[in-house]
Amino acid sequence: MHRERAFELPILWSGRVTTQPGALSGWHHHDRNETSLYVVQGVLRLEFEGFDGHVDAEAGDFVHVPAFTVHRESNPTDLPSVAVIARAGGATPTVNVPAPPGLA
Known part of the structure; x- marks a missing residue:
C-alpha cells in the first residue's frame, strides 16, 4: 500500500492510498482516530474483528x-485500487496488533 499525504494538521490527515493487486495489510487500528475512505478506483476489501466475512468497497x-x-x-x-482517506483525531496513525483469534 502506497500512501500519499495531501495535507496534515495536528488533528487531521488526508491523502490517497493505492493498493496493489493481492496486497494485504497486517491487523491494526488507528487509535482514537476516526477514518473515512472514498474509493476512487477498484476494490478495497476490509475485514474487521468481530465481523464474520468482509466488506468490499468499490469505486x-x-x-x-x-x-x-x-x-x-x-x-x-487484478487491478490497483485507489482511495482518498481523511483521518481525524490527531492520535497515533496506525497501531499494529496480533491477528484476532480465528482470523490469522
Whole structure:
C-alpha cells in the first residue's frame, strides 16, 4: 500500500492510498482516530474483528472505520485500487496488533 499525504494538521490527515493487486495489510487500528475512505478506483476489501466475512468497497463507495476498530485491508482484484482517506483525531496513525483469534 502506497500512501500519499495531501495535507496534515495536528488533528487531521488526508491523502490517497493505492493498493496493489493481492496486497494485504497486517491487523491494526488507528487509535482514537476516526477514518473515512472514498474509493476512487477498484476494490478495497476490509475485514474487521468481530465481523464474520468482509466488506468490499468499490469505486464510488464511502467507508467509515471507527476509532480503535481492529481491521485489515486488501485488494482481491487484478487491478490497483485507489482511495482518498481523511483521518481525524490527531492520535497515533496506525497501531499494529496480533491477528484476532480465528482470523490469522
